Amino acid sequence: MANGRVTGVRSIELGVRDLQQSAQFYSNVWALEEVASDAGTIHFRATGGEHHVLTIRECGKPALLGVHFAAEDRAAVDALCAKAKGYGVEVAGNPAALPASAGGGYGFRFKTPDGLPMSISCDLVAHPNVVLDRSRPSKISHVVLNSARTEEQVPFFADVLGFKLSDSTHMMEFLRCSADHHSVAIFRNNGPSLNHVAYELPNIDGLMRGTGRVKQSGFEIAWGIGRHGPGSNVFSYFIEPNGFVAEYTTELDQIDEATHVPMGPDYWNKVMPMPDRWGTAGAPSNHMRAAMSGALYLGEEGERCEDIIGRSLGVAAE
Ligand SMILES: [Fe+2]
Numbered sequence: 001m002a003n004g005r006v007t008g009v010r011s012i013e014l015g016v017r018d019l020q021q022s023a024q025f026y027s028n029v030w031a032l033e034e035v036a037s038d039a040g041t042i043h044f045r046a047t048g049g050e051h052h053v054l055t056i057r058e059c060g061k062p063a064l065l066g067v068h069f070a071a072e073d074r075a076a077v078d079a080l081c082a083k084a085k086g087y088g089v090e091v092a093g094n095p096a097a098l099p100a101s102a103g104g105g106y107g108f109r110f111k112t113p114d115g116l117p118m119s120i121s122c123d124l125v126a127h128p129n130v131v132l133d134r135s136r137p138s139k140i141s142h143v144v145l146n147s148a149r150t151e152e153q154v155p156f157f158a159d160v161l162g163f164k165l166s167d168s169t170h171m172m173e174f175l176r177c178s179a180d181h182h183s184v185a186i187f188r189n190n191g192p193s194l195n196h197v198a199y200e201l202p203n204i205d206g207l208m209r210g211t212g213r214v215k216q217s218g219f220e221i222a223w224g225i226g227r228h229g230p231g232s233n234v235f236s237y238f239i240e241p242n243g244f245v246a247e248y249t250t251e252l253d254q255i256d257e258a259t260h261v262p263m264g265p266d267y268w269n270k271v272m273p274m275p276d277r278w279g280t281a282g283a284p285s286n287h288m289r290a291a292m293s294g295a296l297y298l299g300e301e302g303e304r305c306e307d308i309i310g311r312s313l314g315v316a317a318e
Pocket residue numbers: 142144196198247249318
């Protein structure tokens with residue numbers, strides 16, 4: 001089978017109810033910077049070199065429109081496309097040139113076995129100027145997806161996209177494609193849906209100052225501040241205006257391929273009886289668990305929402 005693997009998460013693409021309201025949040029509150037726009041669509045960069053880390057598109061209702069991954073070069077993109085086709089998932093055509101208005105490059109779109117939209121690309125324009133403001137996000141750290149069929153998602157990410165398993169809990173499978181402990185995690189839950197998107201801050205001081213900015217803008221911390229078990233990253237979660245869960249995170253473990261040994265649910269149950277290492281965050285509220293289940297952005301309320309909470313198996317143990 002052809003070679004090629006994903007090397008990171010470039011960006012997330014979200015459908016939003018109100019483009020300007022969402023743009024105001026992501027610019028002024030979340031501290032991304034608008035870098036390109038066209039009718040009904042805005043792309044935002046972070047402080048790192050990636051052309052954009054977030055695309056929002058005005059839709060009738062909030063939706064996950066894409067998780068966009070990077071690959072090394074055209075040969076890797078071609079190889080990944082061939083592998084996806086061979087695996088039998090839905091692939092929307094062969095790799096092709098991408099719109100110059102969104103950084104250009106070369107890539108293709110596909111869907112996971114769960115039907116969530118993704119893409120892989122290379123050769124996008126990168127920003128030469130890296131902004132030195134530690135209170136602002138530098139890149140996408142990781143994306144967590146809900147799935148009722150975890151056992152079908154993990155082999156796809158591993159065998160087709162080249163991810164490796166970093167750790168497993170009774171709730172989640174943590175998958176890496178670089179030194180970052182996880183770039184994708186699959187949450188055993190309802191689904192398919194978006195659990196949350198994490199944006200990396202350069203250090204704890206930056207995370208605290210960024211969290212303060214969001215809080216002073218009128219958004220309460222939905223869960224945190226705490227430090228996770230697997231990955232050991234510091235976290236601060238918010239629910240943004242569309243009902244998506246957005247995380248500020250920092251100090252995610254960097255994996256040494258020569259020495260890392262994935263640990264399983266029994267290990268994590270023993271060493272992590274608390275939902276976070278510091279014991280500061282407590283358990284997420286029912287409202288937060290519903291948001292992480294996708295219920296808020298999907299608009300599934302009332303009994304449906306309660307069903308989702310009931311199936312979420314208690315406390316998130318990321
Ligand atoms: Fe996270």
